């Protein structure tokens with residue numbers, strides 16, 4: 001008997017909502033796509049989106065950008081990152097994170113990864129001491145949030161600032177506080193594979209007027225920031241307007257128009273993601289030999305992807321497992337490959353960073369299997385995927 005297969009694509013997003021499409025058409029009909037191209041009585045889609053996102057986030061200010069990557073680059077410059085600086089970041093993350101550090105001419109120093117897939121606080125403390133670094137670009141990679149009180153205390157005692165990469169934690173919380181509100185700046189992405197979809201796009205949020213003024217000038221405001229609504233007082237720009245270079249990274253009104261209706265549906269979508277996540281989680285918990293992270297009570301997560309750890313198998317067995325799942329329509333991503341494959345890459349393949357060796361992280365990366373959960377999958381789809389993974393794993397593991 002042939003085995004049951006899963007037939008849907010893993011990269012299919014849901015359609016952009018009809019009301020978002022209608023708003024986008026209005027912007028196109030107006031011809032005023034540039035965020036500062038407004039009539040005197042018009043607020044503008046980008047300005048309104050920033051107000052609404054700041055409110056959602058619970059931050060004072062918000063700046064919409066061209067991508068999550070540019071938000072991080074602007075954030076690093078705003079807090080004063082200089083060429084040659086050592087900047088700490090997670091070893092387990094995706095390429096735009098060390099890429100943002102390299103973009104400002106600084107050096108990424110990687111921190112080890114725990115079994116929970118979060119940043120290793122012992123190694124973080126040791127590397128603050130060893131390097132004297134003053135900036136941590138913290139990646140909440142795949143939505144796993146580290147114990148934030150302890151982490152913030154380590155940064156504080158080392159006189160360092162935290163910038164949070166919330167590409168996978170838009171809408172997530174730790175002890176009732178939204179991710180992105182622990183550090184001085186939070187960075188978000190609205191790229192197609194994240195929690196809202198404008199193709200490309202991002203946000204920078206902060207409650208610090210000076211950082212917001214700097215970030216705005218950095219994003220390329222052509223000195224038209226007065227029209228922005230989620231901004232500090234005009235007097236807060238007095239120095240930034242001369243000191244900060246224009247690194248053109250503005251969001252446009254067309255993308256903002258697509259995002260505003262999506263923001264209204266974000267919390268509902270989080271519930272939908274988590275329902276799917278929990279179906280898969282259960283299947284993995286019922287698979288002898290697989291380890292899935294027990295999510296801490298303190299965390300309100302967004303299950304837009306799921307990870308599990310396999311045992312320390314040799315490479316050929318891992319390849320076989322991925323191949324067997326793929327033959328049944330289930331696409332697993334493995335983070336352990338020495339060569340970058342698709343969106344996964346190992347920290348030691350980023351050769352622009354100084355050579356570093358992180359044994360704990362390598363051990364974890366060799367065992368992580370990763371799967372995005374598109375909302376185009378139903379809970380029944382997730383149950384089938386769970387069954388397939390369970391069967392294929394059990395067949396190899398015994």
Ligand SMILES: *Cc1c(COP(=O)(O)O)cnc(C)c1O
Pocket residue numbers: 067068069070093094096097139141142165167168188189190191201202
């Ligand atoms: C997607 C992503 C980003 C930002 O990506 P952009 O494509 O630049 O919007 C940042 N960090 C992580 C971990 C990501 O996956």
